[in-house]
Amino acid sequence: MNLRELAASLGLSQTTVSRALNGYPEVSPETRLRVEAAARAANYQPNSRARRLATGRAMTIGHVITHTGETEMVNPIFADFLAGAGEVYAREGYDLLLSIVHEGAAERAYRQMAANGSVDGVMVQGPRVEDPRIGVLQELGLPFLVHGRTGDSAGYNWLDIANLRAFRRATEFLLDLGHRRIALINGQEAMDFAARRRRGYEEALRARGIAPDPALMSADVMTEGYGHRAAANLLDRSNAPTAFLVSSVISAIGVRQAAIERGLHLGRDISIITHDDVLSYLNNDAEGPAFTATRSSIRAAGRRCAEILIERIKHPDAPFVHELWEAELMVGRSTGPAP
């Protein structure tokens, strides 16, 4: 059933039927009701391909997710972010076009989306400290929103969490507990969020007169194995740290494992604070691991990012939106006074 047939069956023109269904005012109430009833009865759905061509809008938002070359790893936090954003898209009638490519191919993916008009805007995730994607998107004139920040953050829309403050705060918390040798198990520091977290950690240490010790810091893709390996190395040293600051729950599980293997008791012999994205399948709650954590839901971020982006698509000339979220510090059972 298409519009022409529906119109014919009603003895109306396509124009009127189209207007009736799309809520335009120049249709009499009775006609609108009649049309709506007929459309429902015939289970009429406008052909989205035709509509897109006619309106020039794709009603689609593009997400380009990259995986890093070496490990081919797809960051699992994307799933939760997508779930949050997807909720909003569905509500607003947008489709979500997902493209998963190697890191170097992201630019091409964006160019293609822009050139062939398959999306109205794109969501950028996981920006690096220097991220070429931003410049490309600015040049393309495609509306976009960055989850995170990079470079000169004034010239585009972004939503980020206060990574620096969160990790400064977490470090201060450990310092207050008397810890002096605090290890940082960070994500890859080419990523903007990781770079900021490190700065927060270092600032807090310096503010207490402690020089950051490069031997206590590591940075890598945040897998469980990495957390385990990094912690194992550090714990086997003569001058082992008494506390760990970890960038993800997945890695924190590895760190915990390394500690336990060495007979250390969490919150007594060793302290761990992790950043917690509140992933649905790794709940860090009272009955779970209950790590002390800086906490900010990635899914909620996805929702809000989607809202902002759609707003931007509707009003491309509005001023840039910058939204900074604070992470909350949740005290769990993985921290305690320095031994």
Add this chain to the structure above:
Amino acid sequence: MNLRELAASLGLSQTTVSRALNGYPEVSPETRLRVEAAARAANYQPNSRARRLATGRAMTIGHVITHTGETEMVNPIFADFLAGAGEVYAREGYDLLLSIVHEGAAERAYRQMAANGSVDGVMVQGPRVEDPRIGVLQELGLPFLVHGRTGDSAGYNWLDIANLRAFRRATEFLLDLGHRRIALINGQEAMDFAARRRRGYEEALRARGIAPDPALMSADVMTEGYGHRAAANLLDRSNAPTAFLVSSVISAIGVRQAAIERGLHLGRDISIITHDDVLSYLNNDAEGPAFTATRSSIRAAGRRCAEILIERIKHPDAPFVHELWEAELMVGRSTGPAP
């Protein structure tokens, strides 16, 4: 730059330019070269909206991912599956339309995709023992492929792993090591894969004259917390199991944690076998946890599923494809003789 402008700039008709770019034979080699050069120079990309309308093909594949009501959990294995499928889609020129909805809304999502023609086919993941989606898709006449199986599996395309055999094999492995009280920490048994795994487990026990003990079996959404909780309960009983068969690495981590908390040493006091989907961020290899595992890459499955589905879209009348993959049993450090 659109086709008309490009054609005008070349002094050719749209017809010829279109043909030249799309590889039709009725264009002279020189003309084709000229057109291709001009298209490259002008960075011409055909408007996908127009092309879709004209051809009637969406060049898009739909994935509808559901999250269960209570937990709102998005299964993280989807990310890896999508990454695999996405690779193939990109190669074949297909887009991936992702819809993340509540369980009950899946049917409506499919109907909508079919009615408004936004996809050429859909991928179905995580089928339940009785799954209404299959019937809906058959009725809609939309090509689809199921990752997994359900009900009468003859009437549609699917790719699955041999869940029953994998878990029977794993159970036999534990039995051979002398274990007699083996717990099953399964996924929700409304899911087809989990139901099959359970049958495999029970078959193996019965074959050795052991009656499956309902007290040793549990089933739930496979989070870390669930694994921890279920194992803790079992281990605190008087007649605790000596081995665990777990349906996912994430839950296995929780099980391991519960065991360690009770001073049990893996592979000596307690054995764990888990199913391993080879998730990129939870690598279960030599330097990682190294669980003994039944192993099958979900990402590889995603790749193959995409290939099959595209093939089906191109040849809708071909006979149904059924592909059953064996999981391999990888012996790690988490299993040993019964104490």
Add this chain to the structure above:
DNA sequence: AGCAATTCCCAAAGCGCTTTCAATTCAGAC
């Protein structure tokens, strides 16, 4: 009653491609 302003509806022109059908050219066959 006469006029302008609404109200409601329609015909037709796109949107930017693909594809059918027809036209033209030219080589080779008679």
Add this chain to the structure above:
DNA sequence: GTCTGAATTGAAAGCGCTTTGGGAATTGCT
């Protein structure tokens, strides 16, 4: 020379919708 058929190219008709620019009927105002 004429005819046939292959090789190239184009004109134009869609694909199914939205939207512009009228037009007829109705209403409101003087």
